[in-house]
Amino acid sequence: MDYGLKGQAAIVTGSTSGIGHAIAQALAEAGVDVVLNGLGDPVAIEATRSQLEQATGVRVRYHGADMTRGDEIADMVAFAQGELGRLDILVNNAGIQFVSPIDQFPTDKWDQIIAINLTSNFHAIRAALPIMKGQKHGRIINIASAHGLVASPFKGAYVAAKHGVLGLTKTVALEIAEAGITCNAICPGYVHTPLVDGQIKDTAKARGMSEEAVVRDVILAAQPSKQFISFDQLNGMVLYLASAAGGGVNGAHLSIDGGWTAG
Template sequence: MILEGKVALVTGSTSGIGLAIAQALAGEGARVMINGFGDPAEIARISDDLGALYDGADLSDPAQIESMLRHCTDELGAPDILVNNAGVQHVSPVEDFPVGKWDAILAINLTAVFHTTRLAIPSMKAKQWGRIINTASAHSLVASPNKSAYVAAKHGVAGFTKSVALEAAKDGVTVNCISPGYVWTTLVENQIPDTMKARNLTREQVMNDVLLAAQPTKRFVTPEEVAALALFLCREEAKSITGANLSMDGGWTAA
C-alpha cells in the first residue's frame, strides 16, 4: 500500500479515465474524493466500492471548487494528490463555435485546473510532499480541426503544468501532465455524432479515419493504462519527474 495515509482528490472521476485513476489510487491505500456528474445511484455505488467521499462541484464555478476543497480537507484531510481530469468537448468550425461552449470548455478544462491547484498546493508545500497530475491530451501537443477550444485549453494545461512545476520544484511537489491519445470513454464516444456532422462521415469513418487515423497502433488507449501511469507518478521513484508532458498516444505525436 504505497499511498497509505495519503489523500487524493480526482476531478471528473465518476467515469472513464478519472474513475480508473481513482480506483488505482484507492487500491494503493489512498483516501479518495471523487467528483463529477452522472446517475446518483451509480455514483453512490462507485463511492461505496472505493470507500470514497463524493463531491458534485460544478468545476465551471470557482465558488463550488473552493467548497469542494474545503469539503475534502474537512472530511479526509488536505489533498496530497490532486488529479485534474475533468473535461468537456465540443466539435465545430471556429466560425460556428458557440460562445457558450467555448467559455465552458476553457472554464472546465483549463481554469478549473488553476483553481484546484492554487487551493491545494499550499498544504503540499507545507508538508514537503505532493503530486499534481493533470490529464492533458495529445491535443496539448498537436491540433485537429473543429476543436479550437479544446486544443487551446489543453495547450494551456501543458504550459500551466510546466510553470507550476518550476515554482514547486524545491518543495517536494511534482507537477506533471499525461497526454493520452484517443481513449475509449464517454467523452470520445459523445463527440462522434458532432464529427460525423461536421465532416459528413459515417460512424465507422469517424472511428477509423479520424479518431484512430493518427495513432500508429490503431487501437484506443485504455483508461487503465492512463491510471497506471498516474499511479507511478505518485511513487517515490517518480520524485524527479516534474514539469513533464508524458505522451500515451500510440505514437501519434512521435512524427
C-alpha cells in the same frame, strides 16, 4: 505492484465515469483515500462511491463542485482535507468537448470549455498548494491530451485549453520545485471510453461504415498504433507520477498516444 501510496489522500476531478473514474479506482486500489467529483444522477453516484469504498477498504467521498465555479472548487479542496486529514494527490481530469469551425463556434461553449478544461485546474491547484506546502509533499497530475501538443480542425477551444494546461503545468512546476511537490501533465491519445463507444456507433451509422472501419480510419486515423490507449496504461502513468519513484519528474508532459505526436 506496491507504489507506496497507502494512507495518502487524493482528489480526482471528473471521476464519476470514464477516465477519471478509472484513475480514482486505481488510486483506491493502491490504498489511497479518494474524493470523487463529477456530474450524474445522485443515486448512481452514491452507488459508485459506496461500491468503490467497499471494494477497496479506503475512504471514498464525493463532492459535487461545479468546475466552472472557483469558489466551489476551493470548497472541494477544503472538504477533502477536512474529511481525509490531508491532500497528497490532485488529479485534474475534468473536461468537455465541442466541435465547430471557429467562425461558427458558440461563444458560450468556448467559455465553458476554457473554464472546465483549463481554469478549473488553476482553481484546484491554487487551493491545494497551501496544504501540500504544509505537508512538504504533493503530486499534481493534470490530464491534458495529445491535443495539448498538436491541433485538429474544429476543436479550437479544446486545443487552446489543453495547450494552456501544459503551460500552467510548467509554471507551477518551477514555482514548487523546492517544496517537495511535483506538477506534471499526461497527454493521452484516444482512450476507449463509453463516450467514444457512442461516437463510434453514431459515426458508423452516419457514414454507412462498419464500426471497425470507423475505429481504424476515423477515430484512430492520427494514432499510428491503431490501438486505443487502455485505462491500465493511463493508470500506470498516474501511479508512477504519484509515487516516490516519480519524484524526480517535474514540469513534464508525458505522451501516451500510440505515436500520435512522434512525427
